Amino acid sequence: MERGRVTMDRNADAPWSKFDPEVYVDNNYRTPLEVDLLIVRLMRDYFTRCFEGSPARSARGIDVGAGANLYPALSMLPWCEKLLLLEYARPNVEYLEKQVAPAGYDIAWDPFWDVLREAPAYAAVEPRPLVADIVRVERGNLFDLEGGDRRWSLGTMFFVADSMSEAPEEFHRGVRCFMNALGEGAPFAAAFMKESVGYRVGAHDYPAYRVNEETVGQSLEPFTQELEIHDLHHSVRPGHEGMLLALGRRNSAIAAP
Template identity: 50%
Template sequence: MHLGSPGNLSQLNAEAPWDAFDPKAYVDHNYKSVIPEDREIISIVRAHFGDHFRANPDRSIRGIDVGAGANLYPAFSMMPWCEEITLLDRAEPNVDYLEAQQLGYDQDWDGFWDLFCEDAGYAALPGDPRDRFAEVTRVENGDLFALSARREQWSLGTMFFVAESLSTSHEEFWQAVECFLLALTPGAPFAAAFMEHSEGYFVGNTHFPACDVGEPEIRSAVETYAEGLRIFTVGQPNAVRDGYTSMIVACGFRGGGN
């Protein structure tokens, strides 16, 4: 995902220009087609959720995608099992984009859904996936840091390229991971993706900050609130843009101890 940076000056989440986030430029750069990294991430998340719900069937839970932005595939990953999926984002243009996609998502996303359908749990979803997306998603304009007041409200969760891509602050990175995981019920399956050692990124002509975290720091933030954690390294340095080393995917279950 996203373009590289001119340098990563210190910037807190509240200081970044979220309402200048251009979802069209973002999708054009990142999700116009399925790249090998997406394919690998989808196969990891598909197996994690598909295997869990094969052993623990349920079709009536609430899921959340935190910092959904202009990416529908984390919501796709939860679609077979959720009667409701919250798509939370603080940027108004992304909220507008998601609401427009509820009316019938763009064809670009079909290739992503098709990949999920390589698992029977997804392929068995009856009806048109566009109808299902429209029916179950609830777009919410909000701040993920406010999730600290909404503990244990969702039973399935995703957060893709958000905690490390919302400011330069390590403290905010840790807080974002904590807010995401504490919003889930104990035992809830989750998947989170991170850009490792990101130097910040452009969306169109607008620069957004990132926090430079490596695999050990990502692991230690997530494992504080998780059990059964598995960490995957995906892709090569700078394959999608300049200024990062790889993508990290963390899959597990919300731990019961916090």
Template identity: 80%
Template sequence: MEHGRVTMDRNADAPWSKFDPEVYVDNNYRTPLDVDLLIVRLMRDHFGRCFADGVPDSVRGVDVGAGANLYPALSMLPWCEKVLLLEYAQPNVEYLERQVSPEGYDPVWDAFWEVLREAPAYRDVDPRARCGEIVRVERGNLFDLDGQRRWEMGTMFFVADSMSECPEEFARGVRCFMNALGEGAPFAAAFMKESVGYRVGDHTYPAYRVNEERVRESLEAFTTDVETHDLHHMVRPGHEGILLALGRRNGEVATP
């Protein structure tokens, strides 16, 4: 204990108010990576399978920790009456508000829509118009989702693993997300595998190191039929790939 760090960066300690969405988009999405296009395809097909027998009335979707990424929201457009983007960092909230404003989202997201519209359910959707109509942004903390508010489908991309170094906060993040989903709700969640943290511009953000087993363990109380994909794509130094979990929320009462 004398050598090295003895404290862990908790979620509340990270410089979220300094998060730079444009730099984050430059680093991650401006040039679409094969792995993101693959994720979009897998998520699109998962949602298509979940709704193959019909779409229930009034499906509301949520993307938790949406940050500067619009593709999870785009993937929910054909199925939802409303989509909420919940995000904590104020600069990201402002970024998202611009994306869903009447001017329409930035061209950077077109490449992801191109993959989505290969599936029939997406083909007749005008994504910019629909985003403006049904997508709303809310500043909020994932940890405040206590099961009182529930959505019929949801996504959480690189959040529970990329917000804190603490194992309890990772588990709590997954739990809060899953508790925000109603019984049977289709979901997609992505995690950086074995991430040691990440930089956005001049600031460093914490991560909790997960592997496929930890992800499966964290989800097992909430879903019976999760499929996990271990995608061996490296997007930067300091992680070992990406894990994508696709499933449906079970009907169990979740532990508080």
């Protein structure tokens, strides 16, 4: 530990209003990485299994901390009648609003859709008009989901609970808020950077809490009736050790604070 350093970067301290979505997309998604395409494939197949035999487009979906990433939303698209992108940083909210406008989302997301549409349920939908029709963007704080009575029947949270604060209790609170926003039986996908020490977007540094498969499992288990954690050993940049993808369904427990 740094001598004399007594504080940790908490969620409220990070420069979210300076978050640059275009730089973030350039850094992470403009050239699709194998690991993201693998995640998309795993999510596609998991959701397909979960919704087998369900009425078409019946779920209400949410992507929490959507930021400048459209692939979690695209992965939920064929199953949803409505889909909410909840995001705190204003520049990311503006980015997302452009993606859901009638003009259609950026071509940067096409390689992800190409993987999704290998499965019949995805091939059956026209993604751009459907995104413009059913996806809504809301500026909000993940922590405010706690105690609310809004519930979703399908959810994703990608690189958020672990990538918003250095404080362990904020990581656990982030996971709890996400899981408590899901109704009983709701399928979910959540992704985490493994052992991340923080990340830089343009000229600004953002905090992270170091997690591994055990930490993620412990935080999710009280809320799940079915859980698989995929440890994907691809390092995207120095400062972390790969990615973890958790797939599961929400159980019926009232989760304790």
